[in-house]
Amino acid sequence: DQQVKQNSPSLSVQEGRISILNCDYTNSMFDYFLWYKKYPAEGPTFLISISSIKDKNEDGRFTVFLNKSAKHLSLHIVPSQPGDSAVYFCAASASQGGSEKLVFGKGTKLTVNP
Amino acid sequence: DAGVTQSPTHLIKTRGQHVTLRCSPISGHKSVSWYQQVLGQGPQFIFQYYEKEERGRGNFPDRFSARQFPNYSSELNVNALLLGDSALYLCASSRYSGTGAAEAFFGQGTRLTVV
Numbered sequence: 536d537q538q539v540k541q542n543s544p545s546l547s548v549q550e551g552r553i554s555i556l557n558c559d560y561t562n563s564m565f566d567y568f569l570w571y572k573k574y575p576a577e578g579p580t581f582l583i584s585i586s587s588i589k590d591k592n593e594d595g596r597f598t599v600f601l602n603k604s605a606k607h608l609s610l611h612i613v614p615s616q617p618g619d620s621a622v623y624f625c626a627a628s629a630s631q632g633g634s635e636k637l638v639f640g641k642g643t644k645l646t647v648n649p
Numbered sequence: 650d651a652g653v654t655q656s657p658t659h660l661i662k663t664r665g666q667h668v669t670l671r672c673s674p675i676s677g678h679k680s681v682s683w684y685q686q687v688l689g690q691g692p693q694f695i696f697q698y699y700e701k702e703e704r705g706r707g708n709f710p711d712r713f714s715a716r717q718f719p720n721y722s723s724e725l726n727v728n729a730l731l732l733g734d735s736a737l738y739l740c741a742s743s744r745y746s747g748t749g750a751a752e753a754f755f756g757q758g759t760r761l762t763v764v
Contacts, residue, residue, distance in 0.1 A: 571755075577757055578653070580755070581752050581754055584752055624691050624692070633704065634697045634705025635704065635751065636694045636707065637682075637692070637741075639691030641691050
């Protein structure tokens with residue numbers, strides 16, 4: 536039973552265009568969401584997060600949108616750069632659980648073509 | 650400042666053996682979590698330790714255990730290794746205060762191969 540789903544295994548975009556990565560979740564107890572980027576042979580790198588009390592958070596070229604009613608979040612990268620090519624993971628946690636357990640999706644491999 | 654450091658980076662073990670993986674958190678971080686990542690999947694939560702106490706445990710067998718030391722570093726131990734334990738083991742640290750979530754920062758991982 537996957538509680539966090541990234542239904543697109545891969546995404547290819549042109550340099551300079553927008554990349555939109557999507558994530559859906561099923562557990563209504565999740566109240567904190569994070570995006571990580573992972574290069575081969577490295578650990579995941581934290582990108583951006585959002586609390587469930589917000590619907591948008593922006594940090595430079597990265598913006599995360601949260602639609603609680605649809606249990607959906609997305610990561611927008613504008614403009615996309617070749618160095619953004621990596622696997623992107625969506626993760627969620629439930630603060631009421633008392634632990635910092637992160638539940639991850641399977642990831643989306645983004646390729647930005649020059 | 651140093652990030653999360655894990656050792657060793659690669660390890661090959663035989664079925665039935667025991668393994669210990671080590672993690673040093675970012676300075677000032679008191680929470681350490683362990684994750685297992687198999688090929689094609691996202692990281693899966695194993696344990697969280699905060700202030701040397703277990704705060705969370707994932708759905709892993711009792712062969713998996715962990716502890717946190719007074720300097721907040723941590724060890725993950727796996728007994729009676731199975732072929733299916735082959736994976737990338739990730740350690741993450743955070744400023745988790747005991748309430749609410751916080752951004753977790755990951756190390757580069759330990760690649761464990763069981764043969």
